[in-house]
Amino acid sequence: MEIRSEKVLYGSIFRHISQRYDMDVFLWGEDLINKQLYIFAGKIKKLPEYDAFAKRLVNCGLVVVDPVRRKITCHPVRYDGQEEAVYIDEKNFQAWWPLLKKSIRRGIRMAEQNGAECGIRVPEDLVSLHFLQRETSVPVLKNDRIVYKAKELSLEEKRLNAARQSALDQPKNVYFYAKNRGCVHDRQCEQIKEIRLDEFTGSDRFPEGRVYCPHCARQLFLRIGCAPVTKAIPVCSRIFTDYGVKTSQIGRFVMEHGMKFHADSLSELTVRCGEDTWIIKTGKKGLKLRHNNYIRISPTERYITEGFHDQGLKEHTSMYQMLTYIAGYSWQKHLAAERTEAEASKVKEMEKPVFLAETAAEKASLWRRLAAYIKGLFCG
Ligand SMILES: [Zn+2]
DSSP, X not given: OOOOOHXXXXXXXXXXXXXXXXXXXXXXXXXXXXXXXXXXXXXXXGSXXXXXXXXXXXXXXXXXXXXXXXXXXXXEEEEETTTTEEEEEHHHHHHHHHHHHHHHHHHHHHHHHHTOOOOOSSGGGGEEOGGGOOSSEEEEEETTEEEEEEOOOOHHHHHHHHHHHHHHHOTTOOEEEESSSSOBBOTTOGGGGGSOTTTEEEESSOOTTOOBOTTTHHHHHHHHHHTTOTTHHHHHHHHHHHTTOOHHHHHHHHHTTOOEEXXXXXXXXXXXXXXXXXXXXXXXXXXXXXXXXXXXXXTTEEEEEEEEEEOOOOTTOOHHHHHHHHHHOOHHHHHHHHHHHHHHHHHHHHHHHHHHHHHHHHHHHHHHHHHHHHHHHHHO
């Protein structure tokens, strides 16, 4: 039976959908038999020697055919025509490979049928996992998925690996990074897997002159802000995302003001700053800020007691404004504000009689002038 090209079988559907894409070139599975598929994780720009081939890359629509549902989809990948290299992100590859592989197999059979040149025996021969190699694991294609197998380690590698694990297991370590270069990461950042074993280190102090990794800075600030309760991290993160609090703002509140967060649900966030505790209530009616109750034992002293009271912030105060308010509050500042207010009202009190006296005097003189006028009317 003659093997027919998918380009013919699905040509009319393709013409219909291809107009939606602004691509330099389209490639079908059957076109790939003489090409190489490079799978990478993260940003393509981070690939070694990216600059050498970057200029040759074009936007390419990879056509994926689903013969059961008679459906075709088009996915953006990068293509280097000179080297016949297609660059596909790992996550996309995982999603498309089972279907793509069938189309490649069809391409192989078509080449055999037509006596054309075909550099591969099976679709898997096209796939290069070279860019997915890691320090401690090797990627392998198994049951149509990329899985990572632990590498056979030398004694030295085993020792370094154990040192890495022990740095990660040490709860006081918060910052993870390569000893001599690169960003500072959270313990759960995917990128720490790329740090060489002999360079990997963890610390409870931020290393001088480094910067936070943009991928995990939010997680890291929240880890410090929620410590030691790690399960509060995703809940707090969601609340901050829902109410538009930026990573840099969380960073400032946690790192500069020492703010601590806790949340069991999305309906309230507890914030501790200095000796005060606050609750931000979320909900359809807007945010409400509540402050811990305290009992005053002298004009300048208080002790914090059970329960909370509404802080009476005006309506539509944003989450960020509330956190800024909390960061700016302290008992000492509260007392200072009270003193200013007391002085202001003292001034008011002093002004009041003067003002009344003036008014009374004015009234009296007015009355005198009126009386004189009336008197003039009758006696003039
Ligand atoms: Zn990171």
